[in-house]
Amino acid sequence: MKTPFPFSAIVGQAEMKQAMILTAVDPGIGGVLVFGDRGTGKSTAVRALAALLPPIRAVESCPVNSQKTADCPEWAELGSKKIVMRPTPVIDLPLGATEDRVVGALDIERALTRGEKAFEPGLLARANRGYLYIDEVNLLEDHIVDLLLDVAQSGENVVEREGLSIRHPARFVLVGSGNPEEGELRPQLLDRFGLSVEVRSPGDIDERVEVIRRRHAFETDVEAFMQTWEPQDAEVRDTILKARKRLAKIQTPDEILNDCARLCIALGSDGLRGELTLLRTARALAAWQGNRRLTRAHLAAIAPSALSHRLRRDPLDEAGSGARVTRIVSEVLG
Numbered sequence: 001m002k003t004p005f006p007f008s009a010i011v012g013q014a015e016m017k018q019a020m021i022l023t024a025v026d027p028g029i030g031g032v033l034v035f036g037d038r039g040t041g042k043s044t045a046v047r048a049l050a051a052l053l054p055p056i057r058a059v060e061s062c063p064v065n066s067q068k069t070a071d072c073p074e075w076a077e078l079g080s081k082k083i084v085m086r087p088t089p090v091i092d093l094p095l096g097a098t099e100d101r102v103v104g105a106l107d108i109e110r111a112l113t114r115g116e117k118a119f120e121p122g123l124l125a126r127a128n129r130g131y132l133y134i135d136e137v138n139l140l141e142d143h144i145v146d147l148l149l150d151v152a153q154s155g156e157n158v159v160e161r162e163g164l165s166i167r168h169p170a171r172f173v174l175v176g177s178g179n180p181e182e183g184e185l186r187p188q189l190l191d192r193f194g195l196s197v198e199v200r201s202p203g204d205i206d207e208r209v210e211v212i213r214r215r216h217a218f219e220t221d222v223e224a225f226m227q228t229w230e231p232q233d234a235e236v237r238d239t240i241l242k243a244r245k246r247l248a249k250i251q252t253p254d255e256i257l258n259d260c261a262r263l264c265i266a267l268g269s270d271g272l273r274g275e276l277t278l279l280r281t282a283r284a285l286a287a288w289q290g291n292r293r294l295t296r297a298h299l300a301a302i303a304p305s306a307l308s309h310r311l312r313r314d315p316l317d318e319a320g321s322g323a324r325v326t327r328i329v330s331e332v333l334g
Contacts, residue, residue, distance in 0.1 A: 007048035008232035011211045019195045020049045023173050025243040026284040030194025031174030040199040042177040052233045055085040063121040064128040064168045073168045089130030106162045119166045124157045127172040137176030138185040145189050194277045196309035243287035250283045251293040266328050269310045278306045296333045303329045
């Protein structure tokens with residue numbers, strides 16, 4: 001398997017890296033949508049973060065990465081019940097993937113050769129307890145989008161095929177990337193992403209040179225480059241693990257809940273998913289920064305990522321939704 005580029009060695013793109021780290025602290029945030037130029041490290045970042053995380057405990061032959069045999073689906077025929085450690089899964093969902101490949105289907109080979117009905121797990125099974133990455137998510141076919149919406153909401157994949165009735169857990173962090181100039185993302189799917197960030201090609205000469213230098217060093221001597229950046233990646237990993245433990249103890253004053261509601265009302269955010277995501281992400285940020293009490297500073301720091309993709313479009317506002325959120329945050333929170 002190709003060695004992922006170290007997460008800590010990614011130059012710039014601080015907002016994208018922070019968003020991905022926060023989903024590692026609290027996977028319940030709902031994933032990250034990264035829109036922007038090609039070649040800005042979007043897929044590199046998600047693979048690097050997954051590689052940095054500690055391995056997961058899983059039953060060796062379980063197709064959905066269950067932590068113990070009691071959690072394995074009844075339909076799974078376990079060849080080995082041995083508990084093993086395996087890297088956090090990162091599964092690519094390619095454009096053009098069929099519905100059967102995504103959700104799973106009847107095992108045709110087994111049906112033809114042995115006359116038995118058996119289930120062939122799909123990409124959603126492999127992504128359980130890990131990451132599902134979709135490049136060019138805005139070009140995904142509508143019926144696949146509908147499938148993802150259902151699974152993302154329930155955390156379970158239900159398949160009815162050829163007399164088979166199958167279900168299995170499908171809880172993963174959804175990471176989507178794309179270029180907005182190539183197509184819009186359906187509002188229903190857009191709303192499912194917890195966070196949204198925009199990435200741009202670096203305009204600073206020194207930053208671009210540093211990107212080239214590190215990439216060249218990585219491709220020239222992978223082992224030496226990995227050793228150089230391992231201490232920094234280990235520090236990120238340790239901080240994430242500490243933040244996970246700290247998360248449940250973060251104090252959330254009532255005035256912060258009030259601030260969440262005031263912000264979303266001022267921005268005209270539909271529904272309540274905005275407030276819930278804002279609060280959840282702010283708590284993850286507080287835990288990541290080693291704080292024990294949620295403050296307005298945490299809300300202000302992550303409000304653009306949590307809310308900008310939930311706003312109605314304003315054709316008269318050329319600054320964009322991110323700038324609108326920043327302006328309203330300043331007005332509401334001072």
